[in-house]
Amino acid sequence: MSSKEFFTSRYAKLGWQFKETRLTQAIRINTSNSRGKNIVQRLESIGVKLEKIPFLKTGYWVKDSTVSAGATAEYLLGLYSIQEAAAQIPATLFTTLDGKTVYDACAAPGGKTVQLADLMNNTGVIVASDMKKKRLTPLTNHLERCGVTNTLVYGLDARRAHRLGMKFNRILIDAPCSGNFASDRNWFKRRTISDVDRNARLQKDILKQAIVVLAENGEIVYSTCSLEPEENELNIDWALRNLDLQVEEIDCYGQKGLTDVFGNLLDKSIEKCKRIWPRDTQGFFVCKLKRRGDKS
Amino acid sequence: MKAIIDFAARFGAKLSLNPDLMVKKEGRYFLLTRLLRRFILEDFYYAGAYLGKTKAGKFFPSFNLLRKMGENKANSVVVDRKASWLFICGRDIFRKGISAPNGPLKVNDYVLVLNECHECLGFGRIVCNLNAVGKGTDVAVKNISDVGDFLRRETR
Secondary structure: OOHHHHHHHHHHHOOOOOOOOOOOOEEEEOOOOOOOOOHHHHHHHOOEEEEEOOOOOOEEEEEEEOOOOOOOHHHHOOOEEEOOOHHHOHHHHOOOOOOOEEEEOOOOOOHHHHHHHHHOOOOOEEEEEOOOHHHHHHHHHHHHHOOOOOEEEEOOOHHHHHHHOOOEEEEEEEOOOOOOOOOOOOHHHHOOHHHHHHHHHHHHHHHHHHHHHEEEEEEEEEEEOOOOHHHOHHHHHHHHHHOOEEEEOOOOOOEEOOOEEOOEEOOHHHHHOEEEOOOOOOOEEEEEEEEOOOOO | OHHHHHHHHOOOOOOOOOHHHEEEEOOEEEEOOHHHHHHOOOOOOEEOEEEEEEEOOEEEEOHHHHHHHHHOOOOEEEEOHHHHHHHHOOOOEEHHHEEEEEOOOOOOOEEEEEOOOOOEEEEEEEOOOOOOOOOOOOEEEEEEEEOOHHHHHHHO
16 A cells, blocks of 8 residues: 555545645734734735635735736735635634744744734734754744844754743644645655654644643633544544643634544544645644633 | 944934844844743744844844835835836836935935835845936845845745
8 A cells, every 4th residue: 555545545534525626825914013004905016916715814826927916026024925725723812922932843944933922012012932953043034034132942842842931821832743745745655644643742742842831711722733533633632631631712714623532532622623624725733722720 | 233233324213122132143143032031042043123234343133124124214215016026026226217216315325125015126226316317227225135045044
């Protein structure tokens, strides 16, 4: 059995029939930099045709363009960022962000860090860390380009977050994951189930550490761009049983999280997670967690 | 910090920076907020607003600093759309591309280069008398640094 047959037969067992997907480029307007400026109109005047993404407040599909959307003056001035549509969802799921202490646990290349800063109007503090030091340069270039001023960046493995000596009101874990075929043409050739298991273990370790640095009544948003349940629903089921967490209701694009994974019945509350099978966007999984007993 | 103040002065801009909120690491200067100051650890990689770096005794400003100077009445030239595009591609500015000079601009002065929306695209050095009669195709501002650098950094 080829790797492609192996994975697509798993998706079929989970209720989704595999279909090749072609992603449309998406942008996100940085609202704090573009107040009083009509960025959509400006981009259209230079030949970038946009269409509003219905499930995002500040996201647009690039439907057609005579110029590279990543090389316009508006892009270089930080008025917008290029960010895949599903990847724009996690940062928007926190209840409030202004003035909070926020930990972006696996931050590079910084798309979600910039989005968090934008949602926070550059108030409060974001601590952004990534374990791969060479990925910090693109991250900080992104911060400088977009005029982000509320962020501290560390070359730190999220599994060592206690070293920061801080408690956070909000934690974003956009976990390192196996990815998905929609955003990687060679995905099926490259991935094996042992990669998935290894990533799932790493993600559990990051979740374990997140609890240590989460402040009282804090929120964790956990996301991956993997379609594999080991990195998503099964990890959350594990977290509910072992880390005293509960899943919170979220209102965003996507289908209910799976509660029957290959015949294993999971905690019913996992339905509150969102699973996005590739179609208009890449594959994605996202959920919001709180400590059991904390105020909702 | 003196390097930053002196640099801004070359544009006729007066910057006031709170020394308690400034940190320097490996020649790079950062301006913090009070909250960041409270939480920052020694081994940070980047913090708050990056203002620039000194290398071999020379100061290289960040785009955050140039934006900040723009808000503090630094000398500037507003350029038209075509000149804006050429400037961020690394080219110099012709006299005909300048639609409005702001400030007492003399040869060899530094100026911010702003687009028609008054957004800072970078800075350059004036190389000819902008008030004198001359050909439209004379180079008026020599490009020193522009926001196109964000793309060039990716390929370095």
